[in-house]
Amino acid sequence: MFTISKLASLTSVSNDTLRYYEQEGLIEPAGKSAAGYRLYDTDSARRIRFIRHAQNCGFTLAEIRELLALRSRDKACCGDVRTRAVEKKLQIEGKIRAMKAMSKALDQLIAECANEKQPVNECTIIAALERAAVSTPVQ
Amino acid sequence: MKIEIFYTPGCFECDAAHAKLRKVAQESVKDLQWRELNVLDDLDYAVELGVLTLPSIAVDGELVFTSMPTVMQLCVFRGIVSTDFTAS
Numbered sequence: 153m154f155t156i157s158k159l160a161s162l163t164s165v166s167n168d169t170l171r172y173y174e175q176e177g178l179i180e181p182a183g184k185s186a187a188g189y190r191l192y193d194t195d196s197a198r199r200i201r202f203i204r205h206a207q208n209c210g211f212t213l214a215e216i217r218e219l220l221a222l223r224s225r226d227k228a229c230c231g232d233v234r235t236r237a238v239e240k241k242l243q244i245e246g247k248i249r250a251m252k253a254m255s256k257a258l259d260q261l262i263a264e265c266a267n268e269k270q271p272v273n274e275c276t277i278i279a280a281l282e283r284a285a286v287s288t289p290v291q
Numbered sequence: 292m293k294i295e296i297f298y299t300p301g302c303f304e305c306d307a308a309h310a311k312l313r314k315v316a317q318e319s320v321k322d323l324q325w326r327e328l329n330v331l332d333d334l335d336y337a338v339e340l341g342v343l344t345l346p347s348i349a350v351d352g353e354l355v356f357t358s359m360p361t362v363m364q365l366c367v368f369r370g371i372v373s374t375d376f377t378a379s
Contacts, residue, residue, distance in 0.1 A: 230301070231299075231300075234301060238299045238331065239343060239345055242330065242342055242343050242344075243343055245334060245338045246338050246341070246343065249338055249339075
């Protein structure tokens, strides 16, 4: 059994983050020491590594909570987890597409700004953004 | 009418629901184009339509259902049956 500090060093996650995971119900102590300190077991360490890997793949903590619940549900199958992974990939691909469109829009603005030494009130980028603001009102 | 179902293989419930929907649509709609698309094989098209959850259904190139509809929901959407019928 480990204290929170030991668990933090084992998993390379800060104490504060571990406390936050605990508040969010992602991990829970396996017991308490005689002095009343919370103690964690190897399952906690395994869950924390799972959480970190899932975060690296873009899953939010709420989604990770569902994945952890699936992991321990008898009737769940690999297909359930795979579907969530595919849905996450769709979200990421959608974001990549949106960001590429933003990057392309910036390319156009940058290309239109031929002279970077012009005074700011003649800046073609600012003028183009102002025109865009008029044509596309903020929702 | 073109109906496209985006799915990911391995879901037995989805397979059963696809078959049921397909049967009803084929019986009810003339000139039906029915496509079942493995989302990983048609990822760009799925992203273009805005598919984020599975299964999703597009009708005539427009994302309409973001979860598996019942046969009745699909029918009502395209006017295959009237809403009066569903109320009775």
